[in-house]
Amino acid sequence: MLLLHPALIFLGGLVVIVVGSEMVLRGASRIATLLRIRPIVIGLTVVSVGTSMPELGVGIAAAAEGRGVLAVGNIAGTNIFNILFILGLSAALRPLPLHRLSIRLDAPAMIATALALLIMAWDGMLSRGEGIFLLAAAVGYTIAVVHMSRHEPIAVRREFAEEYGSDGPKSLPEAALPQNRLGHGIWNGFLLLVGMAVTVLGAELLVSSAASIAKAYGVSDAFIGLTIVALGTSAPELATTLVATIKNDRDVAIGNLIGSGIYNVLAILGLTCVLSPGGVDVSRDILLIDLPLAAAVAVVCYPVFKSERLVSRREGIAFVSVYVAYFGSLLYLRH
Numbered sequence: 001m002l003l004l005h006p007a008l009i010f011l012g013g014l015v016v017i018v019v020g021s022e023m024v025l026r027g028a029s030r031i032a033t034l035l036r037i038r039p040i041v042i043g044l045t046v047v048s049v050g051t052s053m054p055e056l057g058v059g060i061a062a063a064a065e066g067r068g069v070l071a072v073g074n075i076a077g078t079n080i081f082n083i084l085f086i087l088g089l090s091a092a093l094r095p096l097p098l099h100r101l102s103i104r105l106d107a108p109a110m111i112a113t114a115l116a117l118l119i120m121a122w123d124g125m126l127s128r129g130e131g132i133f134l135l136a137a138a139v140g141y142t143i144a145v146v147h148m149s150r151h152e153p154i155a156v157r158r159e160f161a162e163e164y165g166s167d168g169p170k171s172l173p174e175a176a177l178p179q180n181r182l183g184h185g186i187w188n189g190f191l192l193l194v195g196m197a198v199t200v201l202g203a204e205l206l207v208s209s210a211a212s213i214a215k216a217y218g219v220s221d222a223f224i225g226l227t228i229v230a231l232g233t234s235a236p237e238l239a240t241t242l243v244a245t246i247k248n249d250r251d252v253a254i255g256n257l258i259g260s261g262i263y264n265v266l267a268i269l270g271l272t273c274v275l276s277p278g279g280v281d282v283s284r285d286i287l288l289i290d291l292p293l294a295a296a297v298a299v300v301c302y303p304v305f306k307s308e309r310l311v312s313r314r315e316g317i318a319f320v321s322v323y324v325a326y327f328g329s330l331l332y333l334r335h
Helices: 006-034 039-051 053-064 070-095 100-123 130-147 154-164 175-218 222-231 235-245 253-274 284-309 313-332
Strands: none
Touching: 006 039, 006 053, 006 175, 006 222, 039 253, 053 070, 053 175, 053 222, 053 235, 053 253, 070 175, 070 235, 070 253, 070 284, 070 313, 100 130, 100 253, 100 284, 130 253, 222 235, 222 284, 222 313, 235 253
């Protein structure tokens, strides 16, 4: 029997995850559109959670295999990569204007989330009770997004329609509306369920192969989670943001990027803790280095975002440089 190399299984799992998360993203967004949910709310909630499906799949798979350290490392590594590298690269290519909602709600929520996670993890363990608290905070954040997004600009609505498509009820003839809405809803609901199943399958392949790689090369689950798994599961956010930067249509994409970081901790890690009866372990390295760095990045973002409501090229280059230095330290000091 021919056995595939773990690296090939890892890449295959990553491809399956990306395909599955795209199905979840499309299905959930279009269901929300059919329900006449506001575009900016979809962008900051449904789309954010949809692009976080790889992290959710990895979290569930890692928890089921007793590798909670990999799940926490993945969340920490992904959030650091999203802000320092993806957002920084976007600003380095073209100065990045920010939506008012990102400054008024997302940045403070990102700071509060990062600090809360650091405090809860200080004892080296995230319990099921703390997971329930994180999930409750995710609900509170979603309610706040809905409340504060009532005055979204027309430009943002137009950008969402161009970026994610809109085949909602307003585009349908009035007589055909009920039947077509039901048919579209059933199809997109099926797409959503299949996408979730595909994502979990891909995550199983990713986690098992990552564990094999860690064992073969004598590195820790935390290191694997912070590096190749984190970079791999950030593929949807990286692709979305780079395409949006090239098209110069970035309000929704950047809101999604920041929102994904918040939901990664509140919803994804929260659900992972709830599904882990014995709690999720946090390694000492992650506790002393990566979680404080994620919190520091979130704190630094607020004055950067608030200054002239944009991230300049210079600030973007600084963000990317910090990430390169951080990633280099992972490779040379912590492998």
